[in-house]
Structure formats: structure tokens, C-alpha cells
Amino acid sequence: MTAPAPLVDVQDLVKHYPGERSWLGLGRPRAAVRAVDGVSFTIPAGTTLGLVGESGSGKTTVARTLLRLTEPSSGSFRLDGVDVFSLAAGPLRRLRRRIQIVFQDPYSSLNPRMTVRQTLREPLAIHDLAPKPQRDARVGALLDEVGLDPELADRYPHELSGGQRQRVGIARALSVEPAFLVCDEPVSALDVSVQAQVLNLLADLQQKRRLTYLFIAHDLAVVKHIADQVAVMYLGRIVERAEAARVYEQPRHPYTRSLLSAVPVPDPAATAQRIVLPGDVPSPAHPPSGCAFHPRCPHPKKNERCRTERPALREIAPGHVAACHFAEQPI
Amino acid sequence: MTEPLLRIRDLRTYFVTDRGSGTARAVDGVSLDLYPGETLGVVGESGCGKTVLSLSILRLVPEPPGHIRPGSLIEFEGRNLLTLAPRDLRAVRGNRIAMIFQEPMTSLNPVLTIGDQVAEAAIVHQRLSRAAARSRAIDLLRQVGIPEPEERTDHYPHQLSGGMRQRVMIAMALICHPQILIADEPTTALDVTIQAQILELLERLQRELGMAVLLITHDLGVVAGTTDRVVVMYAGQVVETASTRELFARPQHPYTEGLMESIPRLDRPRARLHSIPGSVPAATAWPPGCRFHPRCPYAWDKCRTEEPPLLEAGTAGHTARCWLVAEPARRREEAAR
Numbered sequence: 001m002t003a004p005a006p007l008v009d010v011q012d013l014v015k016h017y018p019g020e021r022s023w024l025g026l027g028r029p030r031a032a033v034r035a036v037d038g039v040s041f042t043i044p045a046g047t048t049l050g051l052v053g054e055s056g057s058g059k060t061t062v063a064r065t066l067l068r069l070t071e072p073s074s075g076s077f078r079l080d081g082v083d084v085f086s087l088a089a090g091p092l093r094r095l096r097r098r099i100q101i102v103f104q105d106p107y108s109s110l111n112p113r114m115t116v117r118q119t120l121r122e123p124l125a126i127h128d129l130a131p132k133p134q135r136d137a138r139v140g141a142l143l144d145e146v147g148l149d150p151e152l153a154d155r156y157p158h159e160l161s162g163g164q165r166q167r168v169g170i171a172r173a174l175s176v177e178p179a180f181l182v183c184d185e186p187v188s189a190l191d192v193s194v195q196a197q198v199l200n201l202l203a204d205l206q207q208k209r210r211l212t213y214l215f216i217a218h219d220l221a222v223v224k225h226i227a228d229q230v231a232v233m234y235l236g237r238i239v240e241r242a243e244a245a246r247v248y249e250q251p252r253h254p255y256t257r258s259l260l261s262a263v264p265v266p267d268p269a270a271t272a273q274r275i276v277l278p279g280d281v282p283s284p285a286h287p288p289s290g291c292a293f294h295p296r297c298p299h300p301k302k303n304e305r306c307r308t309e310r311p312a313l314r315e316i317a318p319g320h321v322a323a324c325h326f327a328e329q330p331i
Numbered sequence: 332m333t334e335p336l337l338r339i340r341d342l343r344t345y346f347v348t349d350r351g352s353g354t355a356r357a358v359d360g361v362s363l364d365l366y367p368g369e370t371l372g373v374v375g376e377s378g379c380g381k382t383v384l385s386l387s388i389l390r391l392v393p394e395p396p397g398h399i400r401p402g403s404l405i406e407f408e409g410r411n412l413l414t415l416a417p418r419d420l421r422a423v424r425g426n427r428i429a430m431i432f433q434e435p436m437t438s439l440n441p442v443l444t445i446g447d448q449v450a451e452a453a454i455v456h457q458r459l460s461r462a463a464a465r466s467r468a469i470d471l472l473r474q475v476g477i478p479e480p481e482e483r484t485d486h487y488p489h490q491l492s493g494g495m496r497q498r499v500m501i502a503m504a505l506i507c508h509p510q511i512l513i514a515d516e517p518t519t520a521l522d523v524t525i526q527a528q529i530l531e532l533l534e535r536l537q538r539e540l541g542m543a544v545l546l547i548t549h550d551l552g553v554v555a556g557t558t559d560r561v562v563v564m565y566a567g568q569v570v571e572t573a574s575t576r577e578l579f580a581r582p583q584h585p586y587t588e589g590l591m592e593s594i595p596r597l598d599r600p601r602a603r604l605h606s607i608p609g610s611v612p613a614a615t616a617w618p619p620g621c622r623f624h625p626r627c628p629y630a631w632d633k634c635r636t637e638e639p640p641l642l643e644a645g646t647a648g649h650t651a652r653c654w655l656v657a658e659p660a661r662r663r664e665e666a667a668r
Contacts, residue, residue, distance in 0.1 A: 054522035161610045162377075191376035191549065196593040196606035203603070218523065221595040225604060248597065262527040264552025266594050268575045274556075276531050277524045280492040 006042035013039045013075035031285045035061040037236035048213040050227030057233040063184045100173035104185035106165035110157040117153040123175045142171040163194035182214045235292040242320035252322040254299040335364035343400035355614035357383040359567035370544040372558035378611040379564040426456040429504035433516040439488040446484030471502040494525035515547040566622035573649040583644040583651035
């Protein structure tokens with residue numbers, strides 16, 4: 001028996017920003033920024049891939065290229081078998097119904113001059129999803145589904161709390177009945193108590209509508225509560241990817257281990273040693289040679305090879321890939 | 332018992348809002364003590380008043396629209412900072428009590444070198460010569476972990492990463508050896524690996540310099556790892572105070588309890604998260620009675636009408652603003668249901 005084809009299939013995704021010439025085009029060209037440098041993953045229908053990384057890792061660029069809000073430099077993205085990157089403008093617009101995005105800051109992604117009702121009616125009109133007289137009923141049903149009082153329909157974004165705005169952002173994404181939802185840091189701007197509400201809502205919606213999520217976040221603890229698979233990015237590349245439980249329990253890349261140990265645990269009695277990485281995330285315009293993580297790497301076996309040879313992202317156990325020369329040996 | 336370094340009593344900082352929606356009672360009767368050498372965490376969600384509290388201490392609240400109500404007291408070295416003459420206040424600010432903020436890029440001057448900014452306080456407060464202040468600044472930059480401080484001192488803020496800028500902010504705050512450092516969300520804008528570096532740095536500096544730290548944060552994980560005692564704020568008030576260990580072991584206020592259960596945790600298996608229903612009310616219209624009652628799973632009639640005071644909750648120094656402390660049987664009944 002072969003496994004069913006995944007809903008989302010991304011292969012060797014690359015996004016390079018060419019270096020610009022400084023000084024009005026007279027100076028030397030700057031180095032190209034390799035924001036995303038060969039990223040591959042698949043997501044089975046109805047499941048969640050958590051994409052984790054620090055600022056500058058390229059995770060948001062991945063999100064934007066999948067929606068073609070930014071054109072990729074190369075690579076492929078198939079959604080249910082359809083090659084998204086080769087679609088012309090017309091078919092792409094129709095396909096956007098199937099892929100939607102929820103942004104980090106619902107305040108800047110909602111139109112301040114539109115009421116909640118107008119915001120939610122617009123996609124229904126653009127995609128001609130409901131006859132005019134039925135649209136208000138659809139708006140009411142959507143608000144109900146995301147846990148908002150339908151009486152809020154005539155409010156403007158500034159009259160809503162942060163959590164309510166994020167629920168409107170989710171309702172707008174759901175209005176066109178997508179199959180694949182890209183969530184780019186959807187709870188990072190929210191307070192803890194509200195963050196939990198929105199995470200639970202996303203989990204409920206996934207179950208009810210069999211949605212597939214790419215869930216992008218910098219917080220590994222948040223991702224743990226929603227992801228089936230986890231991919232960790234560093235400087236434009238995936239350095240480790242596996243079933244969520246394996247990433248949390250048996251991480252094999254030293255960067256994943258450091259990230260996990262750096263998350264503050266809300267327990268004063270916790271004794272786990274924090275691994276404090278030295279230095280900053282390097283610029284993607286000047287990635288270090290060899291393994292891009294080597295200048296900050298705390299691995300006891302780090303050697304000359306790490307400085308010169310880039311470790312391949314390879315399978316070290318079924319479904320578990322890692323890009324470290326020592327990934328085969330547990331630390 | 333040692334005397335507190337800073338005593339805050341019944342602090343009320345209000346804001347008059349335009350368009351007639353009333354007065355926002357951002358900080359509404361806060362009392363707390365900060366002892367020498369300790370790290371006190373002030374934790375709460377947005378809108379709870381924690382930042383206005385920290386700004387009030389150094390009288391950095393913009394007036395108008397803000398004003399600190401008469402009757403409020405912030406006592407430091409035997410004097411009420413709220414009634415101090417501007418000249419005397421300047422001698423405290425940035426000298427005896429220093430502050431660091433969440434966003435170092437907006438708190439640093441983009442057109443001055445970092446060395447000049449770090450040295451400024453030493454020139455103003457300690458009347459060091461430019462040369463002496465410069466070499467002191469270089470020492471501090473080294474102490475906060477800036478590589479090659481002799482060169483970096485002539486750099487501008489935009490040439491540094493976010494983590495390095497926060498280190499510069501810390502150097503600026505510490506150059507006069509303050510007795511109190513107020514740190515308002517010092518790591519919130521930073522990546523988690525950089526956050527770990529900055530927290531470690533603050534711990535080390537506190538040990539070396541023996542100052543007291545008031546750490547304002549929304550992150551209970553940061554609180555658990557770095558503080559000795561915690562004050563939990565909700566709706567402009569202190570709702571619970573305890574030693575950090577005691578607070579995490581036996582939270583008494585339902586808000587503290589709910590907050591702790593809402594945190595996604597790495598050390599727990601994946602499960603549905605607990606959440607607190609609703610959201611923080613507006614500061615112009617705090618609910619009557621207990622301000623948390625509309626979101627509280629235990630609330631009964633008394634909570635809707637009578638505002639609870641901070642009640643002693645068992646061990647020394649543990650207080651909670653909740654009627655459950657006086658009627659613990661109700662908690663057990665609710666749990667049994």
C-alpha cells in the first residue's frame with residue numbers, strides 16, 4: 001500500500017534577493033541575500049507542519065512565496081497535484097481560494113475603514129461564493145464558527161480587542177473555504193490567556209474542516225501544542241525535520257537542542273541546563289562557510305569539517321532528517 | 332528584617348482620555364516593596380498597568396494626559412519621589428535608579444555613537460571628564476559582552492544587532508552603579524537564543540553589582556527563571572504577591588492560576604490548552620466588585636459587589652486579592668463539580 005499523496009508538496013524552494021548596487025548604482029554590487037535556500041517539505045491533508053526559526057531564518061519568506069505574494073526564484077510547490085508556481089494570473093486567482101493566510105498582526109492586515117461585515121463579505125463577492133442575499137447569513141455563520149458574537153459584525157477593527165481581531169482574520173481566511181491555511185506567527189502578538197483561546201480555536205477548526213496548516217512560529221512551546229511535524233530553519237535552510245514528538249524528545253541537531261533549552265520554563269524548580277548560544281544569527285547575505293551554524297555551535301565534537309563542508313540534510317531515522325555531521329550519534 | 336529600598340503605597344496613575352470616554356485608571360492603588368539586592372517580577376498581560384507603574388516610579392508618565400493622584404507615595408532613601416523638585420529628581424533618575432526598555436532601537440539616539448550615549452550619564456551625574464567617562468564606557472561595554480569595545484564605542488546604534496543594542500542599553504543604565512534597575516520587558520523583542528544571553532547577563536550583573544531589579548514582564552517563564560518574588564497585576568491592581576517558588580507551587584488567585592494553565596509548555600505533553608474566557612476590560616470601566624469576576628470560574632454574588640482586599644494567604648508574604656482566600660471551601664466545591 002502506498003501512502004496517499006500529501007496535500008502540500010514543496011521541493012527545493014529558493015528565494016534569493018539579488019544584491020543591489022550601493023551609491024546610486026555606481027558602487028560594487030552587494031552580495032545576494034539567500035533568504036530561502038533549498039527548502040523541501042510535505043504536509044499530509046488534515047495535519048500541521050510547524051515551521052520554527054529565529055528572525056532572519058527565512059520562515060516568513062517561505063510563507064510569502066507559497067502564496068506567491070513574493071515570487072520564488074526556483075523550486076516547486078504542488079497543492080493537491082496542481083503546480084502553483086507555474087500558474088498564470090487567472091488560474092492563480094482562482095487557486096487563492098484554496099490557500100489562505102493568517103498574519104501575525106491582525107491590526108495591520110485588516111482594513112481600518114471596513115467593518116467586520118464588509119471585510120468578510122468581500123472575499124465572498126470576489127470569488128462569487130454566495131448570492132448577495134445569503135452573504136449576511138454566511139458572515140453570521142463565520143463569526144459564530146470563530147467564536148465571535150455576531151453583534152460585532154458592524155464594528156471597525158479599532159473597536160475590537162487583539163484576540164477578536166485575530167478571530168476576524170481567521171474568519172476572513174475561512175470564508176473562501178480553503179484547504180490549506182498558512183498561519184504566520186498567528187498568536188505571537190497576543191497575550192497568553194488569549195493566545196490559548198486562539199490556539200484551541202485553530203485546533204478545533206482543523207478537526208472540523210479537515211484543514212491543512214503550515215504553522216510558522218518562533219516559539220517551540222506554542223508549536224508543540226499544534227504541530228504533527230516540526231521543521232527547524234536556520235539561515236534559509238531546514239536543519240532538522242521530523243514527527244513533532246521526535247523533535248521534542250530526540251532532537252539531533254545542536255541548533256534544535258539549543259532552541260529547546262532556551263525556552264524559559266514556567267517552573268522555578270526546573271533544573272534543566274540552559275544552553276546559551278554565543279553570538280547573533282549571521283546575516284543571510286554572508287552565511288558562514290561549511291555548516292552555517294558552526295560559529296555558534298556548542299557541539300563537543302565540532303571540528304574542521306564543520307567549517308569547510310556543509311552537512312547534507314539526510315534521513316537519520318524513518319521520517320527524521322537532520323543536517324549535522326554528527327546527527328547519527330545521540331549527544 | 333531589612334528595610335525596603337523602594338516603598339510604593341497606594342499609587343494611582345490616571346489618564347484623562349479625549350472624546351469623553353472617561354478617566355483610564357491605569358494604575359489604581361498599587362502598593363509594593365522592593366528590597367536591596369532582590370529581583371522582583373511584576374507580571375501581567377497588556378493593559379494591566381505594569382508599564383505605567385514602572386514609568387510612574389521615575390515620573391516618566393506624560394502629563395497631560397496622565398497624572399499621578401495626590402496621596403500616592405513612592406519612597407526611596409527616605410524621600411517621596413512624587414513630590415521631589417525637578418532638580419533633585421534628575422539626580423535620582425539614571426543615577427540611583429536606572430531603567431531599560433523593551434525596544435532598544437527607539438530608546439537609543441540614532442545620531443550619537445554608543446560610547447557617547449553610555450558615557451553621558453557619568454559626565455552628568457558623576458562629573459567625570461570626557462576622557463574618563465569614555466574609558467569607563469569602554470569598560471562597561473566589555474562587561475556587558477560587547478566584543479571589541481574600543482572599536483564599537485564609536486559605532487552608531489544602527490550598526491548593531493538587536494541583542495547588542497540591548498547590551499548597550501544595559502551598559503548605559505549601569506554606568507552610575509544604580510541601586511535599582513527597572514527593566515521593562517527587556518527581552519520581549521529578542522529571539523529566544525538572544526533572550527537567553529540577555530537574561531544570563533542581567534543575572535550576572537546583578538550578582539556582581541548587588542543592585543535590586545524590578546523586572547516587568549508578561550512572560551511567566553522568564554519570571555520563574557530569574558526572580559525572587561513576584562507581583563501579579565490585573566486591571567490596575569496587585570492581585571497576588573508571593574515568593575516565586577510559593578507562587579508557582581500554590582497560586583491563590585484564580586487569575587494567576589488561569590494564566591499559569593494557559594502557557595504552552597515544553598515540559599508537558601501536547602494537550603488542549605486551558606484558556607481564560609473573555610479579555611482584559613478597558614481601564615475606563617473596570618468591573619464593579621472584584622475586577623476579575625466576569626472571567627472567573629469561581630465567582631459568586633459577593634464577588635460581583637464587594638471588592639476584595641489583599642488577604643494573607645497562608646505563608647508569610649503571600650497575599651491574594653480574592654474572597655476565596657477567606658472561603659477556601661468554595662474552591663474545593665468548584666473543583667469537585
